[in-house]
Amino acid sequence: MEHGGNIYKAAEQYGINIDAIIDYSDNVNPLGVPYSAKQEIIKNIDALSHYPDPEYRELRMAISEYTGVDYKNIIVGNGATELISLFIKVLKPRKALVVMPAYSEYERELVINGAMVDHYVLKREVNYKGDINELCSMVQGKDIIVVCNPDNPTGTAFTVQEINKLAKVAMEYGAFLMVDETYVEFTDDISLFSSSSIINKYSNLFIIRGFSKYFGIPGLRIGYGLTSNLNLIENINDKKDPWSVNLLADMAARAVLRDEDYIRRSRDFMYTERRFMAAELKKIGNLKVYDSVCNFFLCEILSNISAREITENAIKKGMLIRDASTFKYLNNRQFRVCIKLRNENQMLLNFLKSVL
Amino acid sequence: MEHGGNIYKAAEQYGINIDAIIDYSDNVNPLGVPYSAKQEIIKNIDALSHYPDPEYRELRMAISEYTGVDYKNIIVGNGATELISLFIKVLKPRKALVVMPAYSEYERELVINGAMVDHYVLKREVNYKGDINELCSMVQGKDIIVVCNPDNPTGTAFTVQEINKLAKVAMEYGAFLMVDETYVEFTDDISLFSSSSIINKYSNLFIIRGFSKYFGIPGLRIGYGLTSNLNLIENINDKKDPWSVNLLADMAARAVLRDEDYIRRSRDFMYTERRFMAAELKKIGNLKVYDSVCNFFLCEILSNISAREITENAIKKGMLIRDASTFKYLNNRQFRVCIKLRNENQMLLNFLKSVL
Numbered sequence: 001m002e003h004g005g006n007i008y009k010a011a012e013q014y015g016i017n018i019d020a021i022i023d024y025s026d027n028v029n030p031l032g033v034p035y036s037a038k039q040e041i042i043k044n045i046d047a048l049s050h051y052p053d054p055e056y057r058e059l060r061m062a063i064s065e066y067t068g069v070d071y072k073n074i075i076v077g078n079g080a081t082e083l084i085s086l087f088i089k090v091l092k093p094r095k096a097l098v099v100m101p102a103y104s105e106y107e108r109e110l111v112i113n114g115a116m117v118d119h120y121v122l123k124r125e126v127n128y129k130g131d132i133n134e135l136c137s138m139v140q141g142k143d144i145i146v147v148c149n150p151d152n153p154t155g156t157a158f159t160v161q162e163i164n165k166l167a168k169v170a171m172e173y174g175a176f177l178m179v180d181e182t183y184v185e186f187t188d189d190i191s192l193f194s195s196s197s198i199i200n201k202y203s204n205l206f207i208i209r210g211f212s213k214y215f216g217i218p219g220l221r222i223g224y225g226l227t228s229n230l231n232l233i234e235n236i237n238d239k240k241d242p243w244s245v246n247l248l249a250d251m252a253a254r255a256v257l258r259d260e261d262y263i264r265r266s267r268d269f270m271y272t273e274r275r276f277m278a279a280e281l282k283k284i285g286n287l288k289v290y291d292s293v294c295n296f297f298l299c300e301i302l303s304n305i306s307a308r309e310i311t312e313n314a315i316k317k318g319m320l321i322r323d324a325s326t327f328k329y330l331n332n333r334q335f336r337v338c339i340k341l342r343n344e345n346q347m348l349l350n351f352l353k354s355v356l
Numbered sequence: 357m358e359h360g361g362n363i364y365k366a367a368e369q370y371g372i373n374i375d376a377i378i379d380y381s382d383n384v385n386p387l388g389v390p391y392s393a394k395q396e397i398i399k400n401i402d403a404l405s406h407y408p409d410p411e412y413r414e415l416r417m418a419i420s421e422y423t424g425v426d427y428k429n430i431i432v433g434n435g436a437t438e439l440i441s442l443f444i445k446v447l448k449p450r451k452a453l454v455v456m457p458a459y460s461e462y463e464r465e466l467v468i469n470g471a472m473v474d475h476y477v478l479k480r481e482v483n484y485k486g487d488i489n490e491l492c493s494m495v496q497g498k499d500i501i502v503v504c505n506p507d508n509p510t511g512t513a514f515t516v517q518e519i520n521k522l523a524k525v526a527m528e529y530g531a532f533l534m535v536d537e538t539y540v541e542f543t544d545d546i547s548l549f550s551s552s553s554i555i556n557k558y559s560n561l562f563i564i565r566g567f568s569k570y571f572g573i574p575g576l577r578i579g580y581g582l583t584s585n586l587n588l589i590e591n592i593n594d595k596k597d598p599w600s601v602n603l604l605a606d607m608a609a610r611a612v613l614r615d616e617d618y619i620r621r622s623r624d625f626m627y628t629e630r631r632f633m634a635a636e637l638k639k640i641g642n643l644k645v646y647d648s649v650c651n652f653f654l655c656e657i658l659s660n661i662s663a664r665e666i667t668e669n670a671i672k673k674g675m676l677i678r679d680a681s682t683f684k685y686l687n688n689r690q691f692r693v694c695i696k697l698r699n700e701n702q703m704l705l706n707f708l709k710s711v712l
Contacts, residue, residue, distance in 0.1 A: 007407075032402065032405050033404045042398055048389045048393070048394075048574070048575035048608075049572050050363065050379075050575055079600075081597045217404045218404070218405070218603075219407065219602055220404055221434075221599060221600070221602040241434065244438075245577075247575030248602075248604055252404075
């Protein structure tokens with residue numbers, strides 16, 4: 001298993017202390033671990049001597065409040081990854097359609113479980129904005145459609161109206177639709193992009209959400225799924241390890257979902273900083289920056305330098321950037337950077353200006 | 357999924373506050389969460405903004421020091437449960453032999469993955485002490501042998517010499533041997549019962565260990581596997597979710613493995629308290645207590661009262677006891693209790709004396 005942005009590997013490879021690296025590849029909320037999460041963990045640390053509640057009742061109640069989705073339509077897992085994996089295992093789809101470029105884990109899981117994978121490819125010519133009608137026209141004959149929305153690594157997204165259309169077509173053809181909304185909370189208005197409001201209309205819809213990115217706690221390994229399909233939830237639970245979410249993650253997650261201050265600050269910060277970064281990146285000569293609705297930007301070098309050269313150059317300066325050429329359908333001039341704190345963003349901009 | 361000793365369910369069912377329940381069913385070290393674990397978590401709480409090292413290098417080094425097993429022969433997982441599950445998924449055994457009575461998870465995982473499961477049953481007439489020759493005679497034709505050693509719920513164990521014999525026979529017949537050593541550290545002398553010293557002799561041997569029980573941190577979800585079979589480790593890693601062990605668990609585990617004080621206190625405590633409890637339980641009329649090498653006792657009521665009556669009676673007094681009749685091959689007069697702190701043990705003894 002090889003993932004981008006492996007800070008540990010980079011630290012080892014280049015002999016740099018991990019704390020000396022600024023990670024522009026991890027897509028994690030730069031506001032850091034919410035104070036509420038730390039407080040909750042420290043306060044309840046003796047609870048580690050208990051097993052977590054295998055039904056995660058209180059956590060699911062908190063997710064219900066946060067998303068507006070009914071308690072019974074929520075399932076929690078050890079990071080979004082466990083849920084993606086279990087969902088695919090339960091479904092055992094023979095034919096899958098994945099919107100690309102995307103996180104490699106979907107295809108890996110699908111292939112492990114014996115699926116033939118077809119791609120709907122977002123096009124560079126239209127700045128990777130998807131055409132929902134074209135996508136819908138490829139649904140027939142598929143058992144599952146996988147969409148990362150907003151899309152990693154392009155930063156584009158379908159609206160909820162577009163996903164609604166896709167879910168409907170998928171329903172007609174008996175296909176499931178998995179929407180990974182890991183990055184949806186970084187957008188200016190969740191209600192424009194999240195499909196959580198339409199789950200009751202489509203029993204074939206399974207939405208994945210995580211805590212790692214938006215709530216800045218990738219170390220805790222926790223994610224959740226939303227679906228009105230109770231059979232699906234039951235089948236996933238049957239295959240799930242009991243207590244796959246650890247107790248500290250359980251407690252911290254409950255705390256952050258109710259941390260209105262963190263949520264408000266994150267939204268305000270992202271609103272401002274995305275605009276700042278988009279504008280500043282666009283000012284850099286020899287660089288094309290693709291529009292993004294979330295917390296990272298796909299960039300493309302227009303001169304004769306490869307993304308690999310840039311990323312190797314960057315790591316020597318303690319900056320970890322994601323070489324995007326390892327994503328299928330992207331080219332060797334493309335890299336991805338995420339939004340960090342202002343001074344870190346400024347450092348990145350200065351670096352890019354100096355090398356491009 | 358239904359497990360014994362579900363304190364959350366009991367609390368809900370009987371309308372008791374969870375903190376008011378003493379859990380004699382959880383088999384967790386009563387010395388509680390090690391101070392070193394808490395300290396480590398609190399000290400490093402900001403590290404939650406990082407992903408764990410997907411190779412868990414430092415953790416595996418610490419396990420290597422602790423077990424004496426080479427670093428490369430160690431794999432970590434989200435609790436022993438994840439490793440049991442992945443091991444069976446990788447092996448896809450058609451025919452399995454499980455030493456019974458045992459934790460129901462082995463059989464569940466085997467059946468999910470399409471195995472036919474045969475049992476070697478520990479016999480009540482000989483106080484559930486296994487006969488290794490008899491067990492060895494059942495190996496032929498099997499793809500996997502599963503032994504919980506020491507055995508939960510009987511508290512008996514095979515010696516390393518006996519496991520060595522079994523591993524050898526299994527090797528000859530091309531069968532894998534999985535030994536779940538969750539409770540081995542509670543015994544007086546690990547080296548008598550653990551098979552970690554013989555893994556280099558048998559590439560078919562896979563040992564499972566956990567942190568939940570002995571180190572008192574079930575809330576953290578972390579376990580490890582030991583095997584000299586590097587192919588097996590690679591195949592499990594291929595199927596494993598990246599970062600399935602959360603960062604706090606990673607850090608806490610490293611700390612407790614080096615917590616010599618906790619380990620020494622636990623050993624001393626268990627040595628004394630097991631003898632105390634065995635002696636006191638034996639004094640109770642109408643009760644048979646089976647010899648145990650670890651931290652719990654299988655008990656059998658000799659009068660006309662069922663284990664269910666006893667456990668229901670106990671929970672009303674805030675004491676959670678495991679009705680063992682839900683274990684295959686045990687009867688409705690049997691229950692299991694684990695060793696807690698002295699005053700709690702005394703409470704249990706008083707309760708049992710009053711009802712039996």
